Amino acid sequence: MKKVLFATTALVMTAGVAAAEVAVTGTGRMGVIYDGNDAQFSSRIRAIFTMTGESDAGLSFGGSIRADNSANGNQGVAGSVYVSGTYGKLEMGDVVSASEAAIGDLPEIGYTQGGFAGDLEEISYLTGDGANLDQGPNILYQYTINNISLFASASDGSDRKWFTTTGANDNIECTYDPVTGELVDCATVSSDDTAWSLGANYEAENFTVGLGYAKDGDAKEVTLGGKATFNNIAVSAIYADYSDRDSISFGGDDATGNFVDDLTLTSDNYQLSKTWGLGLEWQQDAIRVAGFYRRDEIRTTDIGDAAGLDDRDFDTFGVGADYDLGGGATLSGGIVDSDWLNDTVADMGVRFKF
């Protein structure tokens, strides 16, 4: 439930004078996750500040920032800023890529909304959404005409650290080793590439289709997605085709788990070739049941072939149910079985909106 704080000035404002506002809302969750070995407590509470304003000429602007507690007290702060008018909306900060804005992800399950399994319902988009932020903030532009929305996003292509923008400064590139969970093979590279993406979607009454393209250095991504709604059932499908992509990252802030033991996804041996997924959601009154299936296809490079390695497919299956308790509270549970994880994992708990 959204709470808009009234400005004292707002109370005496005459019509036509634009007012800037800050709304304070929050979310919370608590419950138990089963990580395959142990049942663990997991809770979080978050304050969210949503700011909106309008210039004299009718240009909308705003932004949001949040403060988190995930029981370790070390979560960062995410936020973005935007301007919006007749020429579209331009957003800067922690924004998703054009591909993701056009297509989205598979259905979220569980009280941690997929977090308990490393957010495997999120397609590993090549740019944006936490990726490529070492260059500083990303931008996302959106323009909607009738039922068609066009999206474009980019990083600035410079990881030079400067006074008001971040940067790795050293152009160090590393590989994530899923076995040890550490970054390996770090090397200083001489230049950086703009990571950019284009996307479009078409929204009809009962269905949405979207298309996206992204590029980051040599790596390319073509993504296609669609969602159709029949009565209280929604079906979605996403297909992503990659080339020269030598790393895969899982969405969310918490991707620090232990992955499957026998995969060494290095830039020399393996590449992520394809990801495709199906989602199903059924809603009846206070009850929602959702599930997804996803396959990530890992292909060996020439070096991997020479080393005698085989192609690998990683299947993930998840299902969950929500019960809306009203007033902003939802009882929820989910279960995920994935080749990316050693074990079947689950969560069960409540989440709140304030």
Add this chain to the structure above:
Amino acid sequence: MKKVLFATTALVMTAGVAAAEVAVTGTGRMGVIYDGNDAQFSSRIRAIFTMTGESDAGLSFGGSIRADNSANGNQGVAGSVYVSGTYGKLEMGDVVSASEAAIGDLPEIGYTQGGFAGDLEEISYLTGDGANLDQGPNILYQYTINNISLFASASDGSDRKWFTTTGANDNIECTYDPVTGELVDCATVSSDDTAWSLGANYEAENFTVGLGYAKDGDAKEVTLGGKATFNNIAVSAIYADYSDRDSISFGGDDATGNFVDDLTLTSDNYQLSKTWGLGLEWQQDAIRVAGFYRRDEIRTTDIGDAAGLDDRDFDTFGVGADYDLGGGATLSGGIVDSDWLNDTVADMGVRFKF
């Protein structure tokens, strides 16, 4: 003073519809502390977000999170989430143990509310309240029938780091060396124990008595406490008996001071055997005077005996006075003399509630 933000939606709500709210309050303080050698400035300001809601069936839920500034800009964020109904209240996050919930601590003194002396008015409860949080969030359950409240708390017993929960992941156990202020004798251990606690208290018109039990691995704690009020005087007493407890921690976020030089409290040589304390508070109109006495009894182990070490008792005495200036401001000062600290320390300043 508590400020509840009105939701715009709330203003037009019909009766019977539950509304979630976020209240923004704050606290501040400024003054001078004398650390035994130097007078130092010490200030803090804190924004607190308190969230509350109610489900359609009347289940209460909520949580709180705060953002701090302690003039070093590096303070973490603490918070917790709860659900509450006819079956009691279940809270998760940065929560105290059942023992502490049932019994509490000795009276706070000074404008930093004990902080200037390492919060020595806080009994060093074995579990909860900052301890055992390496496993992720703690839970605390409370159920009240008439004058009797029952409490139970636990950690999840797993320090495996996973996507939505924290963990040390390596099961490393260390000993705090009070001389150097560093963790020593760190070793990887194979498993972790659930740190749990049970407690109960009985509240009559003029007095409260409480009992608590806690266990963390081999270490045990039995705590007994009571508080009686006569007119404008309150007297409290707390007794805690420990077995196999080889570390002691002081409450609060700021336990980074320099302790007494000649104590080496290692798991080999010493154990904390007993802590007991007495508190006295006197309130007359805007004036409050409070004091406490506390003794921590450190006993040598067989190894310590063989090393020729002696048992040690650590006495702490504190006294302070508050003057309520009205409107949320309080003028306050305190003085603490403790064997845990090299010198007599004091603070004097103002604190605010917003």
Add this chain to the structure above:
Amino acid sequence: MKKVLFATTALVMTAGVAAAEVAVTGTGRMGVIYDGNDAQFSSRIRAIFTMTGESDAGLSFGGSIRADNSANGNQGVAGSVYVSGTYGKLEMGDVVSASEAAIGDLPEIGYTQGGFAGDLEEISYLTGDGANLDQGPNILYQYTINNISLFASASDGSDRKWFTTTGANDNIECTYDPVTGELVDCATVSSDDTAWSLGANYEAENFTVGLGYAKDGDAKEVTLGGKATFNNIAVSAIYADYSDRDSISFGGDDATGNFVDDLTLTSDNYQLSKTWGLGLEWQQDAIRVAGFYRRDEIRTTDIGDAAGLDDRDFDTFGVGADYDLGGGATLSGGIVDSDWLNDTVADMGVRFKF
């Protein structure tokens, strides 16, 4: 635009009862900066909590704290607390020095308000404003009689880390090497000095003049400044004379850029001798044009002379323009050419007040 949250209690309060309040406001900005080599995206959003209260006797108190996002998620939290009454205002926390409070800085330019060039419009005051905070919070006292304001500020002179206050604890002193951007020649010193400052200014209808003095160890600062306003033009001048000052720091949180290559400002070879600057601002309806010129004079020490080094002057010139879009939004751009920076740098973007 300031938003004051109404307390529920406030709504039913009778006249004469003081109420504490928390106002939530925010700022945002987005745009492009040119760092001399690359165009980079730069955005920030900030939530600001401003707290105010009044005691029964009419003493005002309050404070502020902010939460930032600068797209790297690692910004700290700055804040301060104050009490204010007929005897003046006493503030503690992240406060400026008396010199800076009396005199101020040169005009800010660009949508990052000088940040894109390392805040070179800010005079490098010897104490306060980020400097000397290793000892814990600074204090600033202000007393105004008619047109004259008197200022005094100080650090506590102790960098001993203690429970409720920060400190380097080791009295380590280092030198900032502008070539590598690292701290070098770190050495443990035996004691710390109170960094203090005195200042005064006189405000007439059309002009303000100010004078400041500061001392930190052997280093001294005498500062003189003035600002005059004619119709829609404001002219300002600042002159700062230093002795025994062996380090210079730029204001703001972001001073992490790459400075000029051929300067090695160490305590052995160089000292900052003088800084003087001129500012000009012109405002017409929604348009503001501002510029500044600044010279920092670096003089060799005897050791530097012996090493054959020469005196160096660092000139900085900046100009910018703002266009007020109304409703809290401002379109803004600036350009700075400085000997402190390898290249001419610029920014262009929008900033918002919520």
